[in-house]
Amino acid sequence: MDLVLSEEQELLARTAREFVSGKSSLRRIRGLRDTRDADGFSRELWGEMAALGWLGIVIPETDGGVGLGYLDLMVVLEELGRGLMPEPMVSTVLLGAGAVLLGGSEAQRGEHLPAIAGGTRLLALAYEEARSRYRPTHVETRAEKAGGGWVLRGEKTEVLDGHVADWLIVSARSAGGADDATGITLFLVRRDTPGITIERQSRIDSRNAARVRLDDVRVDADALLGAAGEGGALLARVVDRATIGLTAEMLGSTVAAFMMTIEYLQTRVQFGVPIGSFQALKHRAAEMYVEIELARSAVMGAHRALDEGRDDAAIGRLAGLAKARCSDTFMLVAKEAVQMHGGIGMTDEHDIGFFLKRARVAEVTFGDAAYHRDRVARLGGY
Amino acid sequence: MPDLDAFREEARRWLTANAPASMRTPPTTPDELCWGGKKTPYPPDVKRWLAVMAERGWTAPVWPKEYGGGGLSKQEAKVLAEEMGKLRLRPALIGFGLTMIGPLLLQEGSEELKREHLPRIVRGEVRWCQGYSEPGAGSDLASLQAKAVRDGDSFVVNGQKVWTSYADKSDWMFVLVRTDFEARKQEGITFLLMDMTSPGVSVRPILLISGSSPFCETFLSDVRVPVKNVVGKINGGWAMAKALLGHERTMIADAYKERDEDERLVNLARRYLPTQPGGGIGDALLRDAITQVTMDQAALDLTLARSRDGAKAGHKPGPETSIFKYYGTELNMRRRELMVKIAGPQGLGWEGPGFDENELTVTRDWLRSRGNSIEGGTSEIQLNIIAKRVLGLPD
Numbered sequence: 082m083d084l085v086l087s088e089e090q091e092l093l094a095r096t097a098r099e100f101v102s103g104k105s106s107l108r109r110i111r112g113l114r115d116t117r118d119a120d121g122f123s124r125e126l127w128g129e130m131a132a133l134g135w136l137g138i139v140i141p142e143t144d145g146g147v148g149l150g151y152l153d154l155m156v157v158l159e160e161l162g163r164g165l166m167p168e169p170m171v172s173t174v175l176l177g178a179g180a181v182l183l184g185g186s187e188a189q190r191g192e193h194l195p196a197i198a199g200g201t202r203l204l205a206l207a208y209e210e211a212r213s214r215y216r217p218t219h220v221e222t223r224a225e226k227a228g229g230g231w232v233l234r235g236e237k238t239e240v241l242d243g244h245v246a247d248w249l250i251v252s253a254r255s256a257g258g259a260d261d262a263t264g265i266t267l268f269l270v271r272r273d274t275p276g277i278t279i280e281r282q283s284r285i286d287s288r289n290a291a292r293v294r295l296d297d298v299r300v301d302a303d304a305l306l307g308a309a310g311e312g313g314a315l316l317a318r319v320v321d322r323a324t325i326g327l328t329a330e331m332l333g334s335t336v337a338a339f340m341m342t343i344e345y346l347q348t349r350v351q352f353g354v355p356i357g358s359f360q361a362l363k364h365r366a367a368e369m370y371v372e373i374e375l376a377r378s379a380v381m382g383a384h385r386a387l388d389e390g391r392d393d394a395a396i397g398r399l400a401g402l403a404k405a406r407c408s409d410t411f412m413l414v415a416k417e418a419v420q421m422h423g424g425i426g427m428t429d430e431h432d433i434g435f436f437l438k439r440a441r442v443a444e445v446t447f448g449d450a451a452y453h454r455d456r457v458a459r460l461g462g463y
Numbered sequence: 464m465p466d467l468d469a470f471r472e473e474a475r476r477w478l479t480a481n482a483p484a485s486m487r488t489p490p491t492t493p494d495e496l497c498w499g500g501k502k503t504p505y506p507p508d509v510k511r512w513l514a515v516m517a518e519r520g521w522t523a524p525v526w527p528k529e530y531g532g533g534g535l536s537k538q539e540a541k542v543l544a545e546e547m548g549k550l551r552l553r554p555a556l557i558g559f560g561l562t563m564i565g566p567l568l569l570q571e572g573s574e575e576l577k578r579e580h581l582p583r584i585v586r587g588e589v590r591w592c593q594g595y596s597e598p599g600a601g602s603d604l605a606s607l608q609a610k611a612v613r614d615g616d617s618f619v620v621n622g623q624k625v626w627t628s629y630a631d632k633s634d635w636m637f638v639l640v641r642t643d644f645e646a647r648k649q650e651g652i653t654f655l656l657m658d659m660t661s662p663g664v665s666v667r668p669i670l671l672i673s674g675s676s677p678f679c680e681t682f683l684s685d686v687r688v689p690v691k692n693v694v695g696k697i698n699g700g701w702a703m704a705k706a707l708l709g710h711e712r713t714m715i716a717d718a719y720k721e722r723d724e725d726e727r728l729v730n731l732a733r734r735y736l737p738t739q740p741g742g743g744i745g746d747a748l749l750r751d752a753i754t755q756v757t758m759d760q761a762a763l764d765l766t767l768a769r770s771r772d773g774a775k776a777g778h779k780p781g782p783e784t785s786i787f788k789y790y791g792t793e794l795n796m797r798r799r800e801l802m803v804k805i806a807g808p809q810g811l812g813w814e815g816p817g818f819d820e821n822e823l824t825v826t827r828d829w830l831r832s833r834g835n836s837i838e839g840g841t842s843e844i845q846l847n848i849i850a851k852r853v854l855g856l857p858d
Contacts, residue, residue, distance in 0.1 A: 083772035084765065343854055358857045363850035370849055371786050378765035402758050454754040463729050463744050463753070 082385050084378070090156050096133070097160035104129070105164045107432045113167065114287040120245055121281075121289040122167045131200025136174055140182065145195025151387040155329040155380065162333025165439055167288050169203055171330070171446075172242035175323035177204025180250050180267065183322075184307035184315045189269060193248070205246035206323075207237035207293045208316060215448035217252070217316045218262050222295060224253035231255075231305075233268065233276075233298040241446070243291030244281040246272055251295065255310055267312035268304045275299070286435070286442040318393060321400040324447040325383040328403040331443045332373075332380050335411045338436035339369055342418040349423075362421060369414050376410045379403040398460050401453035408444040408453075415440035470539050474546045481515045483508040486553050489723065491824075498558040500590025502632050516555035517586040523561055526569065531582035537775065559591040559628075560584035564637050564656075567707055571695050576656065580635075594624040594638030594657070594681060595704065602844050604639075605648045605701065609683060611640035611655065613690070618642070618655065620663075620686040626838065630666045630679035634659055637707075638683075643698050654700035656692040663687075673830035674813070708840060725757045728798065731805050731825070749805060756798050763790055785853075789845035792835035799825075799832035 086094070104126055113121055130136060138154045140146020154174075161170060178197045181189055181204075196202035213219035222235025233253050243249065249270050257264030272279065276298035282290045307315045343366060346357030356362060383399040391399075415437040419426040426433050444450070485508045490496050497509050505513075516522050519533060524540040526532020535543065547554075565584050568577050583589045600607040609622025620640055630636065636657045643651030657664070663686040668676035695703045729744075732753055737745030744750040767787065802825045803810040810826050812818030818826075836842040850856045 083775065084769040085772040085776045085778070343856070346856060355857050360847075363854075363856050364843065364846040366854055366856060367846040367849035370854060371790050374786055375759070375762040375766055375790065378769050379762045381769065382765040402761055405758060406762055451751065454751055454758065457758060458750060458754045459743065461729070461754075461757070462742070463732065463750065 082389055084381050084385060086152070086156065090153055093153060094156040094160060097135075097157045098163070100133070101160050101164040101166065105166055107165065107435060110165050110167065110287070110435065121287070122169060122245075127168050128200050130168060131198065136200055137198025140178055140194050140198050144190050144198070146198045151325070151384040152381070154326060155384040158326055158329035159333035159336075162330035163337040165334055165337075165435055169242040169245065169289070171323060171327055172205045172246065173197055173203050175326040176206035176241070176319060177248075177250065179322050180206060180306060180315070180319045183318055184267065188303070189306065202248070203242060203246045204248050204250065205240050205243045205291075206250045206319070207240040207243060208252040208320070209237060209239040211236070211238055212259075215452045216260075217320050218265065218313050219260050220252050220254045220265050221259050222251070222253040224255040224266050224268070227299065230299060230301045231268065233270075233295045233300065235295050237293040237295070239282075239446075240291045240293050242289045243279055243293055244289055248272065249277070249293065250306060251293075252312055252316055262313050264310050265313040265316065266309045267306040267315060268300055269306045270298065270300050270304055284442055285438040288439070288442065317397070320447055321393075321396050322387065324400045324404050325380075325387060325396075327443065327447060328380045328383065328407040331407040331411050332376055334436060334439055334443070335373055335376065335407070335414050338418045338433065339373060339414050341433060342366070342414075342421050345422055356421075365417060369417060372410045372413060376403075376406045379406045394460055398457050401457040401460070404447060405450040405453040405457070408450040411440040412444055467538055467542055471542045471546060474543050475550075477519075478546060478550055478552060482550065482552050483512055486512045487551050489551065490553055496553060496557050497555060497587060498590050498629070498632070499556055499560065499587030500632060500634050501588070502590070502634065512553075513555045513587045520585060522556040522587065523565065523585045526565065526581065526585065530569075530577055531585035556587045559593060560589060563593065563707055564591050567694065567703060570706065571703060573691070575691060576694065580656070589634045590629070590632060592627050592630045592633035592636045594627055594636045596626040597623060598625055602841055604704070605652070607639055607641060607652065609638070609640045611642050611653060611688070613642075614687075616690050617687045618653075618690060620655070620657070620683045620688055622683050624681040624683070625678075626669075627666075627679045627681045628677055630659070630681045631668050636681070637694070639700055639704055646698065649701040651698055652700040652704070653697050654694045654703040655688050656694065657686065657688050661686050661688070671831065671834070673827045675827070675831065724798065725760065728753055728756065728802065731802055735805050735807060735809065749801070752801050756794065756801055759794055763787075763794060785845045785848045788839060789842050789849070793842060796832045796835050799829040803829040
């Protein structure tokens, strides 16, 4: 498969770009923040995105989706990233649908995938814990067999869109110690199951995340997602795929911050000339451009690998490559953007600060650059 | 595609039958490869490999057959390259003839020049060098002063060129000279082909900090060059030079993309650094630096692939060649720097005893690599180009 977008994908990108610039704006994002909106996103826009088919891009037609590929999803995510759109794509489409697609039973697929594609069901993946530091296999939450079902006890954090999710996917340890790769089990539970407490977190990017407490939560045996004790490998695959999707969104946000900055360099006049004529700024702008182009290649390469059905180790390496690069590049561009905007870049009134805040959160989501480099080294055997 | 499959089958069979066994090992230095020309003696296997490949035109696979090339389509050439890669075959011929002046002549040369020079390039009979930089014209190349004055059917050339790669081993030079001193500086330059055996040409190698002498100074004193050897128009040489710089920048990025380089880095770390109980490299900072270099290389490789695939899909190549030159050389320099750091005190040797061949190569490659961001347009010039042509930042 060539590393080039098809005409259909270019068209999809244009449609998404027009949608984002027409329906959404940074003023809307600011409004959601300033009014402390209970959802933190627009359910109306979510419905429109469902109608456009975007929520079911990688869901097969037989499961109510569109049955396209990850490169198609990539171009949509990139455009949503340009507008810093907070709609729950990462949680519901990448993590939620991803987990059901990879590990769900026929019944679970039928229950969730058409509803996700239709925009009527939100999912969240509760896997991170206070001490997990990005590693999906560090699980202290316990799952114990009780009667015909299970009892879950523990606490999850950084649960993306947890406060609005209709269902939660929870990782819990059914055997072994906190850091064992095996003995992890995934459960699909309704948010209103007794014993679940969801508390919204307020983070710098105003996007949505929550802490989830599980106090003796009783679930039936059919809540199992995949086989008992074998959720660790499934979880790693789900998180790798979601990581790759997130990098597409980060790429879009990076490009948007960069373009705003280039425009500022072309128009802001000091000493009687546009500041973009100063070589000290030109070279830094050109370096950012190079980093962004390399990031785009990594993001495309990772999405292509998913479409080609490469093995898990290759996907893991490419997820690491794309995430490390997008983390570093988004942070670099966001910090330089504030610097090059000067004083106005430090004000809440100007939009550029939103990108800096989002860059920091996205950098840490699913693991920062150092985490992914370490992981790539281990996958490479050194 | 059945046709391509048939070609792949045929290519594999022919290559297997005709390639000498010694050509199936990776070269340890670029000097082991065949650059062609009359001045360098090559081992018998190298000469034989060149002869059979040139016979089929496969040293220049996509050039038209009428000029000695292979006449292959781009797809066929890709298949050929893939099959050579699978057999780990060395290229039969490399050099500026194939990658720079040949493609330019195909694009811009007169029929006479094409017939005279292209077949000889394909057969590796002539090695070419590039006469661009001068003592007073480095990054500001357009200010060059080598003077060519018309005298009948000839130009008489006087001046000095510097940083001429392998001028001492080359047979012909493509050279930029000033033919109009009144015009704006870019508009008085002419692109000439010059026989290095012409009276008045003298060459002196320059010793570098690495101890090698890949570059020369070339002195031109009343050298007569026929007017028919002009490529493009008289006073139209700057456009030719710019077209060529694109070729050179892509080539430099490709040249630094050596096979097995990542493995070499990890093996070096295994040799000189402690090992963790789990088998990982024990120096956390150097391990992270190694991973950064290998991952950056992977991203650059994907970008090169993206550019090639884009060209195949009909997208016009843009100033992105500046990305490759800039990033490819900076990355190579980081890699060389890292290798010396990993070797520690064993990376300090100038010559034996106490230092093995591998260690001396690491050290000298590091010293040599410091020039990567200077030659072929400095990194700063590349950044200027990106800022101006891609980002549209004002002068």
